Amino acid sequence: MKSLVIVESPAKARTISKILGKDFTVKASVGHIKDLPAKEMGIDIENNFTPNYIVIPGKEKVIKELKKASNDAEEIYIAPDPDREGEAIAWHIADEVKGKTKKIYRIKFNEITRSAVLESMQNPGEIDMQKVDAQQARRILDRLVGYELSPLLWRKVRRGLSAGRVQSVAVRLVVEREREVEAFKQEEYWSINAEFEGSRKPQFWAKLFKFNEQKVDIKNADGANSVVENLKNSRYLLTKIERKKRRRMPSPPFITSTLQQEASRKLRFTAKKTMMMAQQLYEGIELGEEGSVGLITYMRTDSNRIAAEAQQAAREFIEKAYGKAYIPEKPPFYKSKASAQEAHEAIRPTYLNYSHEAIKHYLSKDQSSLYKLIWNRFIASQMSPAEIEQTTFIIEDRGQGLGVSAQSPISNPQSQYEFRASGSVVKFQGFMVLYTEGTDEILDENEALLPALKEGETLRLLHLEPKQHFTQPPPRYTEATLVKTLEEKGIGRPSTYAAILSTIQDRKYVHKTDGKFAPTELGIVVNDMLVERFAELMDIGFTAGMEENLDHIEDGKKKWVKVVRDFYGPFHEKLRNAKMPSLLKVKRRLQRL
DNA sequence: CAGTGAGCGAGCTTCCGCTTGACTT
Numbered sequence: 001m002k003s004l005v006i007v008e009s010p011a012k013a014r015t016i017s018k019i020l021g022k023d024f025t026v027k028a029s030v031g032h033i034k035d036l037p038a039k040e041m042g043i044d045i046e047n048n049f050t051p052n053y054i055v056i057p058g059k060e061k062v063i064k065e066l067k068k069a070s071n072d073a074e075e076i077y078i079a080p081d082p083d084r085e086g087e088a089i090a091w092h093i094a095d096e097v098k099g100k101t102k103k104i105y106r107i108k109f110n111e112i113t114r115s116a117v118l119e120s121m122q123n124p125g126e127i128d129m130q131k132v133d134a135q136q137a138r139r140i141l142d143r144l145v146g147y148e149l150s151p152l153l154w155r156k157v158r159r160g161l162s163a164g165r166v167q168s169v170a171v172r173l174v175v176e177r178e179r180e181v182e183a184f185k186q187e188e189y190w191s192i193n194a195e196f197e198g199s200r201k202p203q204f205w206a207k208l209f210k211f212n213e214q215k216v217d218i219k220n221a222d223g224a225n226s227v228v229e230n231l232k233n234s235r236y237l238l239t240k241i242e243r244k245k246r247r248r249m250p251s252p253p254f255i256t257s258t259l260q261q262e263a264s265r266k267l268r269f270t271a272k273k274t275m276m277m278a279q280q281l282y283e284g285i286e287l288g289e290e291g292s293v294g295l296i297t298y299m300r301t302d303s304n305r306i307a308a309e310a311q312q313a314a315r316e317f318i319e320k321a322y323g324k325a326y327i328p329e330k331p332p333f334y335k336s337k338a339s340a341q342e343a344h345e346a347i348r349p350t351y352l353n354y355s356h357e358a359i360k361h362y363l364s365k366d367q368s369s370l371y372k373l374i375w376n377r378f379i380a381s382q383m384s385p386a387e388i389e390q391t392t393f394i395i396e397d398r399g400q401g402l403g404v405s406a407q408s409p410i411s412n413p414q415s416q417y418e419f420r421a422s423g424s425v426v427k428f429q430g431f432m433v434l435y436t437e438g439t440d441e442i443l444d445e446n447e448a449l450l451p452a453l454k455e456g457e458t459l460r461l462l463h464l465e466p467k468q469h470f471t472q473p474p475p476r477y478t479e480a481t482l483v484k485t486l487e488e489k490g491i492g493r494p495s496t497y498a499a500i501l502s503t504i505q506d507r508k509y510v511h512k513t514d515g516k517f518a519p520t521e522l523g524i525v526v527n528d529m530l531v532e533r534f535a536e537l538m539d540i541g542f543t544a545g546m547e548e549n550l551d552h553i554e555d556g557k558k559k560w561v562k563v564v565r566d567f568y569g570p571f572h573e574k575l576r577n578a579k580m581p582s583l584l585k586v587k588r589r590l591q592r593l
Numbered sequence: 594c595a596g597t598g599a600g601c602g603a604g605c606t607t608c609c610g611c612t613t614g615a616c617t618t
Contacts, residue, residue: 008612031612038607058615085611139609146608154606164608279613300611495610 004073005107006066006093008080011283011294012112016079019117027069029080033059034092036139041147049140049564053092063096070097075105077124082108083341084550088135090127111307111345112297133560134553141165141546144568145537148575149530157526161507165546166492168530168538170500171509173485174477175519175527184473190218192227194419195463196395198238198453203462206395206421224466231397231417236459240394246424247385250431252304252334253346253378256494257487259299262377264480265438267369271479271498275299277370278347287354287362294350295359296374300494301344302487304334306382310348314382317352326430328384339490339547348378380435387428391450395419395459423450476516489540490547537571 002025007013010028017026034053036042044050055063070076078093080086086108094104105124109117146164153161192208208216208227218224254262259278263269269277278299284292311331318327336342349371356363356372363371396415426432477485483497492500504510509523519527531538546567552558 010613029612030614032610035610036608039605081611083611089611135610142609144608148608150607160606162607166609283613493610495612499609 001074002072003075003077004069005077005079006097007109008086008089009298012298015112015294016109016117019112019114020121025069025073027066028062029066029089029093030059030062032056032085032089032092033063033096036143041143043140043143045144045568048561049568051136051140066093066097070099070102073102076102077105077107077121078127079107079109079120081343082110083343084131084135084138084554086343087128087131088139091129091132094127110342111305113307113309115309116307128554130554130556134550137553137560137563138546138550140564141567144564145571148572149534149537152575153526153529156529158522161526162503163526163530165537165543166496166500167503167507167509168527169489169491169540169543170482170486171504171519171523171527172531172538173482174504174510174517175524177474177477178519178524181473181476186473187471188220189469189471190220190224191467191469192216192218192224192231193465193467194231194461195465196236196419196421196459197462198451198457198459200451200453202449202451204393204421204423204450206393206419208417209420210418212416221466221468224468227417228464228466231461231464234397234399234417234461236395236419236461237398238393238453238455238457238459239396241453241455242392242394244390244392245427246388246390248388248430248432249385250332250380250383250435251377251437253306253348253381254374255302255304255336255346256300257302257483257497259347259374260483260497261480262373262438263370264478266373267366269366269370271483271501273366274370275498277366278374280367281371281374285359285362285367287359293354295354295371297346297348297350298344299347301347302336302340302494303342303344304336304340304346305342306334306346306348310345311382313352314379318379318383322383322433325428326383326433328382331382334381346378347374349375376435380431383431383434384428386426386430386432388424389427390422390424392420392422393450393453395421421450476518478515478517479512482517489543491540491543534571534574 002023005013005016005020005024005026007016007026007028008031010030013026013028017024020026033056035056036051037054042052042054044052076097078090078097080089080093090106094106098104106127107120107124109120142165146162149163149168150161153163193205194208195203195205197203208231210216211227218227251258256275260271260274263274264271267274278296281295282297282299284294287293315327315331334346356368356375359371360368395418397417398415475481479501482501486492486497486500504523505512508520509526510517510519512518527538536542549558549563549567553560553563
């Protein structure tokens with residue numbers, strides 16, 4: 001008789017089946033199998049918030065198969081992902097599958113490698129009810145808040161609208177950024193660049209940095225012109241050369257949020273497209289005679305962890321391809337953020353023998369470019385830091401030179417103006433041979449190649465170039481920056497970032513022009529309505545507070561019913577007493593769209 | 594008598610998070 005192992009994902013089931021061999025049947029639950037009913041609240045609020053879980057429509061077949069396989073099995077191992085949601089899935093599966101006598105084991109795979117899977121099988125445990133309860137509190141609170149607020153919007157604004165802990169905070173971010181943009185007052189300022197020549201070529205540009213020990217602050221053309229007049233006939237001295245060695249560290253391997261950001265910046269993919277391409281690479285690509293191969297690890301993750309085997313393989317690859325200098329003595333360790341649930345590894349290529357060059361004919365153009373991005377980022381993350389020498393010239397004026405003879409140019413020590421020029425030379429490329437992270441901001445253009453001069457040299461002024469600038473408003477969110485912000489604030493999970501972007505657009509709360517998000521009139525009206533009455537609910541702090549309480553449930557310090565009651569009570573009270581703006585008023589405002 | 598319209602009731606919309614196909618455009 002075989003043993004049964006149940007995991008969440010069918011792709012994972014195939015991999016684990018290969019590892020465990022023919023004594024084991026491996027089945028997948030394909031995510032959650034039970035949930036609250038979609039058509040009603042499904043929570044008995046009066047009766048300790050008792051949830052009414054039902055089989056998710058369409059999942060009957062899966063459950064039937066799991067039951068049948070359980071009856072045929074000698075031992076049952078339930079192995080959903082080792083995180084909060086996974087524990088709840090395990091609990092629901094156990095409830096469906098438990099027989100009279102058979103013992104059910106909970107096992108956790110932290111990574112899907114041969115050694116890790118076999119080791120986990122040797123250490124079976126129990127379902128962690130505290131973790132399950134934390135998930136229940138999360139689920140029930142999200143349902144209560146979402147399903148009580150949304151009908152309010154149907155009545156007051158428009159049918160089909162919705163509000164919730166995650167989407168409404170996302171909309172609020174966009175609305176508030178727009179207000180900052182509107183409130184922004186553009187200010188004029190000027191910069192002055194100068195071209196100098198020393199005892200050796202090349203000539204170089206430097207930027208006016210200080211005036212009388214103060215940072216340069218020129219407001220208008222008149223100011224700029226008068227400074228230029230002063231500078232024109234001065235003598236200049238290279239008073240100091242600063243040399244700094246800097247190490248630049250590679251970025252950690254991808255997690256979902258950073259993959260979506262980089263694919264947006266470098267490949268112009270939407271979050272949705274990125275996830276679709278990644279899913280295809282994960283599930284497997286036909287590679288001619290090799291058959292179907294899963295090319296990357298799981299793409300919905302918030303962990304930077306890398307399997308020891310993969311790390312070792314990367315080091316061997318790097319040494320062979322680039323040489324010993326390119327591997328650091330100790331493999332780097334990248335810390336995950338505190339709230340990460342560490343259910344999966346970081347996103348990396350599964351097999352380093354499939355380079356993107358080697359298999360590019362089997363991939364679509366988009367699959368190929370995403371695979372290359374993941375490949376390079378992972379390999380680079382295991383390489384040595386780059387070494388960069390940064391040189392800064394500090395240049396000071398020595399007055400007008402009137403009455404100072406050419407033989408003693410340094411006789412006037414009174415300096416008013418200080419210029420700076422900086423240039424960097426890459427001494428050792430390290431990981432930068434392969435990969436550098438994209439950026440949302442405009443890079444400093446003031447990086448130049450500097451000549452080999454000596455401290456104390458006099459310099460000849462060749463050109464002066466005053467330039468007009470204007471201060472810029474804070475940038476509107478793009479998909480990349482909004483996902484980044486959501487992730488940093490702990491709003492939403494890897495499996496939902498792309499969906500959140502779709503939801504707030506589908507509801508017409510925000511729209512995208514030129515790849516940038518701005519709120520619609522509807523979005524502003526709904527946001528203000530919600531924020532006015534439920535400020536704390538529409539705030540990042542709400543999720544943070546909830547998260548902290550979920551931790552306490554997992555620690556056994558709090559009961560889940562108490563947590564739900566403490567959050568729900570004040571909210572519901574407020575909802576009951578909320579004097580919402582009259583229907584007429586809201587409608588009139590919306591007519592002006 | 595037929596046609597019109599006021600008034601009423603029923604049914605619909607919704608959350609977040611986990612996973613893939615099975616559908617349609």
